[in-house]
Amino acid sequence: MQKLFFAFIFSFLIPLMATGNTLPAAEDINNLAKTAKETVDTFMRDSFAWRMEYEYSGKFINKDSREKLRELAQKAGDKLQGIIDSQQQLKGRIEDYTGDDWEERYGSTGLWRSLSCSFYAAILNKSRIGFYLALAADQPQQNEMLNGVLSQIELLNTGEAKFLSADAQILKGQIFAVFSQGEPVYKQLAIDLFDSPAIRPYLLPDKVLRIMLERAKLGI
Numbered sequence: 001m002q003k004l005f006f007a008f009i010f011s012f013l014i015p016l017m018a019t020g021n022t023l024p025a026a027e028d029i030n031n032l033a034k035t036a037k038e039t040v041d042t043f044m045r046d047s048f049a050w051r052m053e054y055e056y057s058g059k060f061i062n063k064d065s066r067e068k069l070r071e072l073a074q075k076a077g078d079k080l081q082g083i084i085d086s087q088q089q090l091k092g093r094i095e096d097y098t099g100d101d102w103e104e105r106y107g108s109t110g111l112w113r114s115l116s117c118s119f120y121a122a123i124l125n126k127s128r129i130g131f132y133l134a135l136a137a138d139q140p141q142q143n144e145m146l147n148g149v150l151s152q153i154e155l156l157n158t159g160e161a162k163f164l165s166a167d168a169q170i171l172k173g174q175i176f177a178v179f180s181q182g183e184p185v186y187k188q189l190a191i192d193l194f195d196s197p198a199i200r201p202y203l204l205p206d207k208v209l210r211i212m213l214e215r216a217k218l219g220i
Contacts, residue, residue: 023097024090026111032090033118036083040125043076047132054135058217066136073133080126087119120161127152127171135178143182146175166202169193170210177218187218 044051050069053061060066094106094115106112127149134145149171155161156168173193180186194211203211 022093023105024094024111024115026109028090029087029111029115029118032083032087033114036080036118036122036125039076039079039083040129043072043129047072051132060136069132070136073129073136077126077129077133080122080129084119084122084126087115087122091115091119116160117163120156120158120164123152123155123161124164124167124171127168131171131174143179146178150175163202166199166207169196169199170207170214173211174214177214180218190218191215191220 047069050060050065050072053065054069060069091112094112097106099105130145130149130152134142134149137145153168153172156164161168170193173190176186176190176193180190194215
């Protein structure tokens with residue numbers, strides 16, 4: 001009888017222990033955020049010359065520049081997608097967890113908020129890198145890729161990602177500015193995004209400068 005009692009107890013304890021071991025921890029969340037930042041920083045550093053070449057010339061001076069930017073953007077984008085997938089899995093597991101200690105584990109500690117912020121930041125950064133990947137492509141593939149980036153930006157239309165609204169709108173405006181080279185109607189759409197009152201509360205000095213540069217490239 002005693003053996004049956006302990007067997008019964010362990011039949012509950014073992015699954016609970018296994019579940020506890022698979023719950024996302026601070027280390028899991030922080031490591032993904034750190035890797036995402038390192039990936040973006042590496043891309044921005046290594047691609048600086050070719051991004052600036054396009055920024056100030058409006059084109060790539062030679063085929064080699066285009067190809068090098070494409071390779072860097074593809075590599076960084078693929079790595080970020082893997083991170084985003086992992087973050088999404090962790091986010092889902094946290095949100096599905098119904099234990100009484102949820103607040104103690106993820107609420108008061110700020111872990112859920114930290115994961116959400118880094119998750120949406122990774123999506124935005126992958127979209128930014130996707131923008132450069134598209135610039136390195138020829139038509140009609142370029143427009144197809146830019147439309148793909150626009151679809152990705154829509155993932156940021158959530159209250160959780162409100163803190164990224166200005167960055168997302170600016171990137172969307174940059175894409176419309178590229179579209180305007182072939183379809184002038186997009187020029188006004190880009191201007192409307194850059195001038196949107198909705199993003200003004202979120203504009204930091206670097207974003208104001210970015211908008212000024214984009215408007216200058218549009219000739220306004």
